[in-house]
Amino acid sequence: MEDERVARVWLSGVCEPGDVSVWRMVKALGAVEAVAAIQRGRVHRESGATEKKVTGWGMRAGAFDLEGALFICAQYGGRVVCPGDAEWPSTLDQLGESAPLLLWVRGELDLRAVCLRSVAVVGARAATPYGIRAAADLGAELSDRGWTVVSGGALGIDGAAHRGALAADGNTVAVLASGVDVAYPPRHEGLFAEIAAKGLLVSEWPPTAHPTRPRFLVRNRVIAALTRGTVVVEADLRSGALNTAHHARSLGRQLMAYPGPVTSLMSRGCHDLLRASPPHTRLVTGVDDVLEEVGPIGEGLDRPDGRPILPRDHLDPDTRAVLEAIPAGPRGTPTHAIAAAASLDLPTTRSRLALLAATGFTTRTRTGWRLNPPT
Template identity: 55%
Template sequence: MPGPGVPYGERLARVALTRVAEPGDELVGRWLTERGPEEVLRALRGGGGRLDGVSPQRWEGFRLRARDLPHPEADLATAEGTGCRFVCPGDPEWPAQLDDLGTGRPVGLWVRGAPSLRFWALRSVALVGARACTDYGVHMAATLSAGLAERGWTVVSGAAYGVDGAAHRGALGVDGATVGVLACGVDVAYPRGHERLIRSIGEHGLLLAELPAGAHPTRSRFVQRNRVIAALTRGTVVVEAELRSGSLVTARRARELHRTVMGVPGPVTSGLSSGVHRLLRADGALVTDPDEVIELVGHIGELAPERRGPALPRDLLPPEAARVLEAMPARNAVPVGKLARAAGTPSELTLVRLHELRSLGFVERKGDHWWLLPPAPAVARHPNV
């Protein structure tokens, strides 16, 4: 059904143009801005002269695609019959942050799933990474995704193998919100091995595509899909990526759009960490858990707990007692006088501190000699202590 504020003729023209223009075509985007969808479609169908800024060969390519288009009303009816809808600029459901793409913003989006795209995108994070990821990458992607979803954030990814799939499964596993952005039509399960996952995303979350039903992915469409993931979300987290990785394209687009760029570190010996580590050396933020992600992309006051190492009993000692304890030899018993010289503390005060240390289980005494006892186990410190 037509959305409020979007003339029906404009909506039909945008539907038709999703079959003519490739995603992210900035030339077509400029035409849409300057002339409007209906005039652009009319020109492509032969209702006027050639539009400016295009070579004769490319213009002929546009004309070939526009020549035998199915009627856009039929596309809308087919979409509605399969539980899909078309969302375009001017609709209440249109996420305004996609307008940051300028002339490269989508002509419109084919959407499958009941939730509101605009509302789900308000608190969303992109989670992307290597397709051929390690078990560590799968674990980190699923853990981050589940944690973000449990905290009310929408996890956005590309439904690919590896990190993408783990991210979607992590959110679905806790009944959280997840959005799959596809480089094909929303009715095309790609990759084929993710057919069940993609169906599940469409049933419990949202599937998005710039391309109409039946369209298949190409290399360039994957690249352009990444710009939508970057623009739709508040920030992008990269989990495992080689130096030439599509997920780094998403991160670069996110940086260009002034979104937060984050990376999860990995082993320095792994090629799958090299891209992430280069990202972190540039201006990416290092994150290791959902709270750290939310601190970067959330509202003021949504802070991650302070991380501290385990508290050792000797950390709680007064300075003089700690100095006497540090002066104790590791293996041999020692008399008070010798220990006092090593600690730089008067003998009387050294003896007082030794008795305190004995009561706390640090040292033991036999006659005039003192020696160290085995250290007590570390005590985990509460993050807010």
């Protein structure tokens, strides 16, 4: 393992993730020199670190077993993913000075690949049956549509979303506030084992690290940054899920919330998000609403009669008539024959055929125009 990577591993065990002063030191000096400065007790002035903080890092350094952390990670089939690696999700770099220095990853999937189409589903630990059902259904339905479900592995909404995705044989990523070998909460030991086998466990903290209250809030920025959008299913006014929502909003991600009964304490946070001005949060009630916000144009939209909207449904009447006038088959059809079948003049037909070719519906051949197979 190259020196830069080893240095980042050392920093992950000695300095708390999300510490801007550490990021600045690495940016200015490189990870290797940043480690050397800390080991010598030197304060890098531009980092903003204080002597007290550097002294604290030095004390923690004596207790951190770097080789042991790497050994345990390997025993669990884990790996270290750093900025610049092919597997590193570039969206994390948008966190700026609070971006992770590395990620410990456990599981066989490629982190960057599975997060390209991903949604965070978060909410209260003390979830109601309504919230549990909504989160589980959303997790399963997102998986059915080929989207990855990202959450924090906590009790309540997080666990329900993970289980919904697993039940649908989909991908799910749990971003932890502990090492990837630590099951917290203990009741989720079986769930984490299943996620490690079928999805991914991700953490900024090395193996054997246990969670603390601040670490849950720190990891929330990673959940928001990895995904295309965040859905808050249930949250009280002081729920940590609202912290994730704040990060999603500051990163320019789509922020969504489920409404709940006005009598439910667990929906007060969601209602506050929806009531905020200007309205940064969209009300959603299911997977179609979510995909309308985060997916490509047209994904998630449905007709009033329940039939899915297809790309051709967005075409104007003349363009649709030309498209429908092109026979199926490998041979091209002449422009004049298409014009006759569509009951349109030649100039209109030519312009509509050019539009259909530009948008991928048709291809011009030596003998005329033919339909492209649906993607």
